[in-house]
Amino acid sequence: AQSVTQLDSQVPVFEEAPVELRCNYSSSVSVYLFWYVQYPNQGLQLLLKYLSGSTLVKGINGFEAEFNKSQTSFHLRKPSVHISDTAEYFCAVTPTGFQKLVFGTGTRLLVSP
Amino acid sequence: GAGVSQSPRYKVAKRGQDVALRCDPISGHVSLFWYQQALGQGPEFLTYFQNEAQLDKSGLPSDRFFAERPEGSVSTLKIQRTQQEDSAVYLCASGSMKREYYGYTFGSGTRLTVV
Numbered sequence: 001a002q003s004v005t006q007l008d009s010q011v012p013v014f015e016e017a018p019v020e021l022r023c024n025y026s027s028s029v030s031v032y033l034f035w036y037v038q039y040p041n042q043g044l045q046l047l048l049k050y051l052s053g054s055t056l057v058k059g060i061n062g063f064e065a066e067f068n069k070s071q072t073s074f075h076l077r078k079p080s081v082h083i084s085d086t087a088e089y090f091c092a093v094t095p096t097g098f099q100k101l102v103f104g105t106g107t108r109l110l111v112s113p
Numbered sequence: 114g115a116g117v118s119q120s121p122r123y124k125v126a127k128r129g130q131d132v133a134l135r136c137d138p139i140s141g142h143v144s145l146f147w148y149q150q151a152l153g154q155g156p157e158f159l160t161y162f163q164n165e166a167q168l169d170k171s172g173l174p175s176d177r178f179f180a181e182r183p184e185g186s187v188s189t190l191k192i193q194r195t196q197q198e199d200s201a202v203y204l205c206a207s208g209s210m211k212r213e214y215y216g217y218t219f220g221s222g223t224r225l226t227v228v
Contacts, residue, residue: 004155034216043117043204043219044156051215090155100146100169101206101217103155 002027002093006104013111015083021076021107023091033074034092034101035065044090050074051096061085086111115139117220119205125226126195134190134223138207145188146217147180148204156204162188195227 007022025031032051036044048059055067065076074091088108092101118137126132138145143164148156149172158172164185173180177196182188192199202224206217 032215036219041221041224043119043221044206046216046218049216092155100158100161100172101148101156102158105155106153 002031002095002102004091004093004102004104006091006107008107009105010108010110013081013109015111015113016080018079019077019081019085019109021089021091021109023074023076023104025072025074025091025093027072027093027095030096031093032096033065033067034094035059035063035074035076036090036092037061038088038090038106040087047076047089081109081111083111083113085109117205117207117218119203119220119223121223122221123224123226125228128196128227129194130227131191131193132195132225134192134203134225136188136190136205136207136220138186138188138205139209139218140186142207142209142218143185144208144210144217145182146206146208147188147190148206149174150202150204150222152201159190159203192225195225197227200225200227 003026005024013019034049035047050067058064088106091104120135145162147159150156160180161169162182177193179191202222204222206219208217
């Protein structure tokens with residue numbers, strides 16, 4: 001079985017500062033990794049995904065993540081955040097092949113002026 | 114359509130009432146998933162369809178929960194005799210297995226409140 005740990009429940013940051021949201025996973029098999037963003041009263045929007053190949057993955061809205069197999073991590077980064085990035089961010093994992101996603105508990109990113 | 118559509122967006126049910134939640138997936142997506150998201154939590158898997166076949170229902174919390182996708186497109190999640198602990202957002206996702214599009218697209222969810 002797979003599991004995901006998001007170490008920070010909430011990350012406060014000032015506008016235009018860099019941010020890193022941490023994600024660690026556990027799995028005995030190869031996995032695909034995803035980051036989703038959820039704005040209030042909305043569904044989940046895909047930010048980026050790692051399937052294979054380059055370990056640095058670029059997504060929408062200036063976000064990127066790096067897959068580190070040895071550390072079983074997939075941390076999300078943005079060099080300069082905006083107020084509009086305030087939202088809940090979820091890391092998710094699934095075994096390779098099309099199966100159910102297992103989500104972390106989420107990290108709330110709070111961007112203030 | 115262009116995205117995954119769920120209806121209704123909000124549903125208030127009295128305890129003991131039956132409810133039905135609808136999901137219209139992206140056209141051509143053979144895979145369809147249902148998730149339950151409690152307040153302040155990440156989504157939890159409920160069930161998975163490939164076309165009309167329900168391949169995994171291990172996440173359904175009790176026999177009061179039932180899902181179907183009779184023609185391989187629209188899906189309905191039914192909850193019988195609702196309880197307060199069923200209050201949550203129910204998310205539907207559809208997916209493509211084509212590698213270049215590999216991923217899951219989520220709907221906006223149905224927020225169920227049982228009173």
